Amino acid sequence: MPSIFELPDDLLASLLESFPCRDAQIRALATLLYPRAAPCRNIVIHGTEATGKSAVTARLLEALSSPAAASASATGDAPPLLSYAIVKSVECVTARHLYERVVGQVANALRWEEEREKEGRGALGRCETVAALTVELTRMLKYDQPRERDSRFVLVFDDIDRQREAPPTLLPALARLSEIIPNLTTIFILTAPSPSLLRLSSAPQLYFPPYTKPEYVTILSRPPYAPRPSLPNTTPQETADLWARFAAAVHDALAKPASRSLPGLARACAALWPRFTAPVAAGTHRAREFTKLLVAARAYFQDESVLEPGITLANKGPVSAVAKAGEKEARSSNSSSKDLAVLLPPTARLLLIAAYLASHNAPRHDQTIFSTWHSGRRRRGGGGMGVAHHITKKAKHRKIARKLLGPGAFVLERMVAIYAATRREWLSDDNDAGDGQQPTVDGDVGMAIATLASLRLLVRVGGAGGAGDTMDRGGKWRVGVGWEVIRGVGRSMGVEVEEWLVE
The missing domain is CATH 3.40.50.300 (P-loop containing nucleotide triphosphate hydrolases)
Known part of the structure; x- marks a missing residue:
């Protein structure tokens, strides 16, 4: 007792x-x-x-x-x-x-x-x-x-x-x-x-407390995490020793920088173990050659599709995580611009392009770029580029393209003026609106501006938390989309926005 x-x-x-x-x-x-x-x-x-x-x-x-x-x-x-x-x-x-x-x-x-x-x-x-x-x-x-x-x-x-x-x-x-x-x-x-x-x-x-690296290895070396049965052409002790060193390597590569928990680390080890030990099963390497096995399988430690197959698409051969992230970002940008080109009406798209130009062009260049619109001369395919080339002679010291910089604030009256100066050329008779139909410009500009503001494509700056009348001619705004999105929206209407940017 x-x-x-x-x-x-x-x-x-x-x-x-x-x-x-x-x-x-x-x-x-x-x-x-x-x-x-x-x-x-x-x-x-x-x-x-x-x-x-x-x-x-x-x-x-x-x-x-x-x-x-x-x-x-x-x-x-x-x-x-x-x-x-x-x-x-x-x-x-x-x-x-x-x-x-x-x-x-x-x-x-x-x-x-x-x-x-x-x-x-x-x-x-x-x-x-x-x-x-x-x-x-x-x-x-x-x-x-x-x-x-x-x-x-x-x-x-x-x-x-x-x-x-x-x-x-x-x-x-x-x-x-x-x-x-x-x-x-x-x-x-x-x-x-x-x-x-x-x-x-x-x-x-x-x-x-959180588990330390030796504790992670100790836990993963016991059932139900330890691999069963042993590898071909190896003893159970050699398999256990290789698994312990492998778990430590996975911890150093994934757990510490990602703050991975025990279940997540166990899933990562289970996913990487068959690929890591494939040379041992094929007979090209021995279980004791841990360094050679690690070098041969290092690409799998960089491949996101191995650990999270539902996030990235499977590709032929190992691809680095950085390359996959770049491809994913590019696909996301193209999808966003395509969605905006389909969902937004022509007036809202024109106002969004005008807002981008107002955010990235200095006000002193507006008269030079947009003052000749009423003459009827077609400037598409180089009209804006000639003006931009003339202006940038004095600004050759600029190291970063203006479209890569953050958007600047502009007054609403300036954006509407750019829209009025360019809409006849951008929506001409032989230029479709991106949907196979003849363009029809909606006269309710205020409704289009309110739509862009509600979608956070146009962001009001200044004032009490950005509140106030959306049609205040002196209100300051900033465009809420980047270059990749605005370029896709412009090309959906046959407009190369880059021709209208002053570098």
Whole structure:
């Protein structure tokens, strides 16, 4: 028979084997929960994601509430008992939902319905406040039977910091339930506790730190992560040694820079292992030639499609992650410009191009570029370029193209003037609107400007948070799209926007 403050080591042995590198946390938590050790009222368990907080707590409570734990701690006819209920706060929509979920979970753990039928107790009531929750828990947990006076009930709030619509006094109120119910222990599992979380100074806090590299390798070297069976033409020990070195290499390449968790690192190792060991299976390399294997498989560590096949398209041969990112960005830009060319009417597209020119051309160049529009002379294919070439003779010292710089602010009247000066040439009779139909310019310019502003293609600057009349002639605006998008919108109407930019 174990004495007081003695833990059931035989029950903890399997738990320590299932959760390596968490021995200290398991023994500390068992001491604070076990009825024959040092049970406390409130416990705060915190740590980053995927550090074993919830899994260790659930498995430990399952072990301590088993019949073997009750028989091991028996003292005569009054063995101390332990029951528990785990409430996942992320599954509760409101605080009231949380209260009723707690009552339901506790009732199921204690078989309250059966006790109510035998002893004629009242039915469970509605829980809309913490006071109602306290009443219901007191009815279920405050017993008078002698065999249950030394029992304890553990109530776990998992991810309580992610509870939606939680009142500011929720955690302090839940922490004081154990003051009213002496045999209750409340566990709060969260990510990062604040200094005044429970507004109590006596609640112990148990920290689950992130796994280190040696701990990652140790965990991944055990089932169910370790590869089975062994590689062809190699012994099980050689396969285990190669897997340990491989897991360390994957950690250095992926886990540390990406802050990858244990499940993510395990998935990465499982995806890369067949490709990494393909030369060993083919007989071209041996399992002991780790450096050669790493050099041969380094392309797979740079290929995003290996780890996340749903994000990038599969390509023939390994492609670097940087090249894939560039291709993805280019596809995104082309798709955005194509969508705008299809969705926006001609007037809105013309105003968007005019806004881009107003943002990237200096106002002093407007008269030179746009003042000859009324003469009827066609300047497409070089009209703007000649003017731009003449102007840039004095600006040859510029190192960065103006279209690559950030957009500048312009007044609304200037954008409308550019639109009025260019729309007849851009929407001529032989120039379609990009959809195979003859262009028809909508006269409601204000509606088009409001549409562009609502889509954040035009952004108002200055003033009180950018508020004000959208048709204020003196209001300042800035275009909200980049060069790739505006070039696609212009080409959908047969306009080369680059000819109208002053470099």
